[in-house]
Amino acid sequence: MRQAGRYLPEYREIRSGHGFWEMMTTPDLAAEVTMQPLRRFGMDAAILFSDILTVVAAMGLEVRYETGGPVLGPLVRDAAGLERLKAPGRAAFGFVAEAVRLLRAELRDAHALIGFAGAPFTLAAYMACGGPSKSTFALKAMAHREPALYDALLTRVADAVAELLAAQIEAGADAVQIFDTWSGQLGPDDFAALALPYTRRVVERLGAPGVPILLYVRNAAGNLEQAAASGATVVAVDGSLRLAEARARLPKGTGLQGNFDPALMTAPPERIRRDVVAAVDALRGTPYVVNVGEGLTPDTPPEGVAAFVEAVKETAR
Amino acid sequence: MRQAGRYLPEYREIRSGHGFWEMMTTPDLAAEVTMQPLRRFGMDAAILFSDILTVVAAMGLEVRYETGGPVLGPLVRDAAGLERLKAPGRAAFGFVAEAVRLLRAELRDAHALIGFAGAPFTLAAYMACGGPSKSTFALKAMAHREPALYDALLTRVADAVAELLAAQIEAGADAVQIFDTWSGQLGPDDFAALALPYTRRVVERLGAPGVPILLYVRNAAGNLEQAAASGATVVAVDGSLRLAEARARLPKGTGLQGNFDPALMTAPPERIRRDVVAAVDALRGTPYVVNVGEGLTPDTPPEGVAAFVEAVKETAR
Numbered sequence: 001m002r003q004a005g006r007y008l009p010e011y012r013e014i015r016s017g018h019g020f021w022e023m024m025t026t027p028d029l030a031a032e033v034t035m036q037p038l039r040r041f042g043m044d045a046a047i048l049f050s051d052i053l054t055v056v057a058a059m060g061l062e063v064r065y066e067t068g069g070p071v072l073g074p075l076v077r078d079a080a081g082l083e084r085l086k087a088p089g090r091a092a093f094g095f096v097a098e099a100v101r102l103l104r105a106e107l108r109d110a111h112a113l114i115g116f117a118g119a120p121f122t123l124a125a126y127m128a129c130g131g132p133s134k135s136t137f138a139l140k141a142m143a144h145r146e147p148a149l150y151d152a153l154l155t156r157v158a159d160a161v162a163e164l165l166a167a168q169i170e171a172g173a174d175a176v177q178i179f180d181t182w183s184g185q186l187g188p189d190d191f192a193a194l195a196l197p198y199t200r201r202v203v204e205r206l207g208a209p210g211v212p213i214l215l216y217v218r219n220a221a222g223n224l225e226q227a228a229a230s231g232a233t234v235v236a237v238d239g240s241l242r243l244a245e246a247r248a249r250l251p252k253g254t255g256l257q258g259n260f261d262p263a264l265m266t267a268p269p270e271r272i273r274r275d276v277v278a279a280v281d282a283l284r285g286t287p288y289v290v291n292v293g294e295g296l297t298p299d300t301p302p303e304g305v306a307a308f309v310e311a312v313k314e315t316a317r
Numbered sequence: 318m319r320q321a322g323r324y325l326p327e328y329r330e331i332r333s334g335h336g337f338w339e340m341m342t343t344p345d346l347a348a349e350v351t352m353q354p355l356r357r358f359g360m361d362a363a364i365l366f367s368d369i370l371t372v373v374a375a376m377g378l379e380v381r382y383e384t385g386g387p388v389l390g391p392l393v394r395d396a397a398g399l400e401r402l403k404a405p406g407r408a409a410f411g412f413v414a415e416a417v418r419l420l421r422a423e424l425r426d427a428h429a430l431i432g433f434a435g436a437p438f439t440l441a442a443y444m445a446c447g448g449p450s451k452s453t454f455a456l457k458a459m460a461h462r463e464p465a466l467y468d469a470l471l472t473r474v475a476d477a478v479a480e481l482l483a484a485q486i487e488a489g490a491d492a493v494q495i496f497d498t499w500s501g502q503l504g505p506d507d508f509a510a511l512a513l514p515y516t517r518r519v520v521e522r523l524g525a526p527g528v529p530i531l532l533y534v535r536n537a538a539g540n541l542e543q544a545a546a547s548g549a550t551v552v553a554v555d556g557s558l559r560l561a562e563a564r565a566r567l568p569k570g571t572g573l574q575g576n577f578d579p580a581l582m583t584a585p586p587e588r589i590r591r592d593v594v595a596a597v598d599a600l601r602g603t604p605y606v607v608n609v610g611e612g613l614t615p616d617t618p619p620e621g622v623a624a625f626v627e628a629v630k631e632t633a634r
Contacts, residue, residue: 140583141580221558263458
């Protein structure tokens with residue numbers, strides 16, 4: 001998940017002088033904010049400071065950040081909305097590629113850099129439902145009422161996502177992650193019909209890019225095997241199931257990432273250490289990336305994150 | 318889930334003259350609104366028009382409805398907050414009992430009446446985190462930092478919930494449902510530690526009330542067996558897993574309820590019919606209550622709900 005954020009005083013300081021969208025689209029600001037958590041905590045990998053709505057904006061929607069979340073428009077709910085959309089090539093994501101290049105140079109061989117994009121279902125949910133609705137109803141309704149329109153929209157979004165990820169890989173990202181947060185509102189049958197084919201399209205268009213592709217899903221307890229069927233190298237899971245169960249259900253060759261609760265960072269350091277050591281020991285010898293299962297909230301205590309990272313490093317010694 | 322709501326013109330008409338909280342606390346308005354969907358669609362059972370924050374208000378918090386959701390205060394985050402709380406007996410829920418009595422008389426033996434309350438974890442999340450936060454972070458942080466405070470808060474909430482449900486049963490409810498929406502943010506270990514003991518306490522305090530107790534959970538894919546361990550008669554599941562899988566994983570004696578997607582109501586009637594008939598046929602001979610897995614949104618088409626109820630009735634003929 002995103003490492004930078006309002007829980008860090010040094011982030012809030014930069015943020016006080018710049019808008020969120022401005023930070024994300026200005027390569028040296030994005031690179032600087034990406035480095036902040038790495039400098040403070042020393043994780044193995046940096047996660048590019050970016051936003052999943054990059055693709056939505058590149059396709060022509062206006063994206064505005066307000067309290068309560070992003071506001072988007074005009075929403076895409078009919079054929080006219082579909083026709084208005086642009087088909088961004090990787091040149092449209094030059095500012096992202098530039099941030100990746102700056103970071104690649106700064107990180108040298110000491111730390112990996114993980115780029116990312118939103119998954120087609122999640123991005124289409126924003127485009128059809130609007131930002132703050134927290135609902136995928138209008139998008140599901142489109143799938144029921146106008147399946148051809150739904151398919152055309154998701155296909156176009158998938159192609160734009162593939163362009164963004166290819167741009168990041170070309171610029172030097174060591175791995176890319178696809179975030180499918182809103183597919184957590186789909187049960188197994190709907191996930192198979194409405195989300196999986198388009199995420200798989202992204203993976204296929206990337207070919208064998210030589211870097212791992214990580215796919216994050218919510219409702220991992222319900223949709224784990226299908227997430228693996230996308231062809232992703234690693235499935236990143238939310239907190240809906242235990243890591244040991246996720247490992248047992250995934251194909252042997254598929255990596256696992258996740259799924260600590262951000263609220264664990266509020267626990268005493270010895271509890272944090274115990275949970276991390278237990279998980280890493282249980283998964284030793286299998287492909288596993290330690291991570292949280294949800295984004296860090298602004299009230300996450302930095303000292304809890306420090307204890308968490310320290311515990312992970314201890315398991316590697 | 319709630320049957321009444323803004324998707325019905327007759328509801329919007331009453332709502333235009335009355336506040337939401339006023340409708341819920343005025344027995345004849347609550348009863349009238351409860352009857353509206355039954356008159357239009359003819360379901361087997363009516364679901365009491367009420368709100369899960371009834372208990373929170375009875376414990377002394379101020380509850381105010383604004384666009385974007387309920388606003389609550391003062392939040393309960395420390396021992397002083399805990400000490401401020403009232404311990405409502407069933408007399409505090411007289412307006413709910415009166416609505417149940419009015420409905421029981423109107424429904425006679427033709428239709429069942431389902432009462433409900435929020436689950437302790439869900440209500441405590443509102444009390445600690447506030448209404449519109451959509452996060453349980455502050456409550457989980459309390460569990461990590463002050464486990465004794467957490468336990469005392471959840472225990473008091475559980476006792477108040479049991480009083481409300483007992484009041485509904487005494488007044489003539491044929492079943493009661495406990496809604497644990499926010500426990501969907503808990504994986505299996507946290508569900509076992511933070512939600513289950515208090516929901517079980519509610520069930521135990523009700524004794525063997527002679528009516529079914531239904532427990533609704535989100536993240537049913539991850540927490541199904543534990544939801545059943547609450548002692549509830551029926552586990553009502555969200556859309557995170559298939560009904561057939563839920564049935565196979567539940568103990569034989571435990572009923573199943575759920576879990577159609579409200580967005581299915583936007584599909585052509587033949588698709589709605591096909592999905593309903595397939596589910597009911599597959600579960601025939603087992604204890605099963607047809608329901609949606611999430612609340613109906615304001616843009617749900619009433620004709621889709623009509624097709625859904627009609628399909629259910631067809632399976633009974």
